Amino acid sequence: MAGQLSVLSLILEASIVVKIVMLILMTASIVSWAMIIQRNKALSQALDESKKFEDRFWSGIDLSKLYNEVSARASVTGMESLFKAGFKEFARLxxxxxxxxxxxxxxxxxxxxxxxxREVERLEAHLPFLATVGSISPYIGLFGTVWGIMNAFMALGAVQQATLAMVAPPIAEALIATAIGLFAAIPAVIAYNKFSHSVEQLENSYANFVEEFSNILHRQAVSSGDSH
Structure with missing residues (x-):
């Protein structure tokens, strides 16, 4: 408890520039965590819906019936949207x-x-922000640290005899900025790498479906053309 109080007091006693740096980093951390939770939910849902639709698609159901089922839904995303767009254009042409x-x-x-x-763009939403937080937060924190240490040494220059008790608090204040920067950056980097891998998996799955569905439609187009 005493350690927590001392950290809080160091934050409150930091210079205005260091406080601004800490505020920016804490805001970035809160926003990135909100995006991490949202993206994790969205990508997990996309993966689950993709598997369910593939099972339905390869179950032997008539494509026209499947198209009617998909079109009846108010909102269609992921593999279903690719199927809907492809079948609709194929039928029209x-x-x-x-x-x-x-x-x-x-x-x-x-x-x-x-x-x-469009689907890949939707899946990648907020990932650039996480990448930005992960890459620049340590540098923002380092700026706050450098600024705080610089001010500490400038203040020490005004006294004739410096002691550890005089040096330690301002340096500790400055180092907190680096700690907050790392606290913001590390989860953002881990989440960005995890989500990027998930998006890549989904994109490959979507691309494979497009190729397989195209082959099915091509056979239908050729057999229909031969019958004329």
Whole structure:
């Protein structure tokens, strides 16, 4: 308890610049933790929904029926949105008998690539902020430390005899800024690396689905073209 009180008193007695640095770092830490919780929930949900849809897709269900099920939902994301965009464009282009199977598939794949890009962008939301907090927080804290130590030594220059009791408190105040900087940076870096890996996994899963779905639609387009 005494240690906590001493740390609090050091923070309260720090110079205005060091206090501003600490406030910036603590704000960044709070915001990054809120984003970490939100991103963890969103990516876990995206992974779960992706697995469920893949199971449904490969269960042998008729694609038109699956499309109607997906379209009936108010909000569609992830692999479902790629399926919806691809099947919708395929059906629209396939109605035009003048179009070759290659032209139909080119338009279909283009629609799914656009959807894939949007989904990846959605999954990567807030990750740049976490990367920024993780990379610059230690330097912001170091700036506060350097500033505090500089002021401490400038104050010592005004006295004839310096003692450890005079040097220790201002230096301790300054070092707290570095500690807060590391406290903000470390969770942000760990979360950024974890979430980046999750996004990469989901992106690969989405890309593989686009290729597999394209092959299925291409076979349908070719067989339909041969029947004419």
């Amino acid at each position: 396939h109605k035009t008998s003048a179009r070759s199977p290659g032209a139909v598939m080119e338009g279909t794949q283009r629609a799914m690539r656009v959807g894939l890009s």
